[in-house]
Amino acid sequence: MTSPDTRVEPAAHRVRSVSVLADHPGAASAARRAARRALVEWGLARLVDDVELVVSELVGNVVQHAKGVPGERVAVLALRTSPEWLIVEVSDQDPTPPTLPAAQLPLSDSGRGLFIVRALADATWWAPREPGGKSVLCRFDLDARLPHSL
Numbered sequence: 242m243t244s245p246d247t248r249v250e251p252a253a254h255r256v257r258s259v260s261v262l263a264d265h266p267g268a269a270s271a272a273r274r275a276a277r278r279a280l281v282e283w284g285l286a287r288l289v290d291d292v293e294l295v296v297s298e299l300v301g302n303v304v305q306h307a308k309g310v311p312g313e314r315v316a317v318l319a320l321r322t323s324p325e326w327l328i329v330e331v332s333d334q335d336p337t338p339p340t341l342p343a344a345q346l347p348l349s350d351s352g353r354g355l356f357i358v359r360a361l362a363d364a365t366w367w368a369p370r371e372p373g374g375k376s377v378l379c380r381f382d383l384d385a386r387l388p389h390s391l
Contacts, residue, residue: 255283255322261300263314263333269300272318276329279320285327288381291361292320292329298354299331299377306335325383329362332376339367339377 257279261268273293280289296318303316312334319330339355355377359365362379369375 255279256319258317258319260315260317263300263303263316268304268316269297272296272300272316272331275318276320280327283322285322285383288327292327292381295329295358295361295379296331298358299329299379302339302354302377303331303333303335306337322383327381327383329379329381330376332370332374334374336369336373336375338369338375 257275259272259275261271265271273296276292276296277289280286280292300316300318303314314334317330317332319328319332321328321330355365358377358379363382364380365378367375367377
């Protein structure tokens with residue numbers, strides 16, 4: 242006897258975005274809560290642990306590394322789904338490219354968070370933003386993460 246497929250397919254193009262003040266001590270936890278809420282609503286609860294860790298690392302990088310940016314520093318978390326992927330994007334006003342570590346050990350003191358991000362996501366990249374700043378993006382392949390039926 243086979244068990245029925247109980248997965249919930251995400252809608253073709255769902256989007257959720259939240260902005261957090263990078264200088265606020267609760268910035269990372271607010272971003273994690275927003276990510277968890279969206280994933281549960283979209284039937285992607287199986288990704289919550291990995292995505293929360295990725296969001297923590299990326300928002301934490303904004304908090305730590307964008308201190309030289311004048312004015313109010315904001316981290317913007319955007320989540321997007323398609324039937325094949327979940328894209329996690331964290332944007333900030335700092336145009337300095339992130340240092341994506343090579344997959345080699347031992348790790349230096351910097352780059353550990355992005356090493357974790359690269360290990361959890363199926364792809365990781367960054368892009369400059371206009372009129373300044375950057376986005377770090379991660380792709381989670383949904384088909385590869387489906388629970389196996391018995």
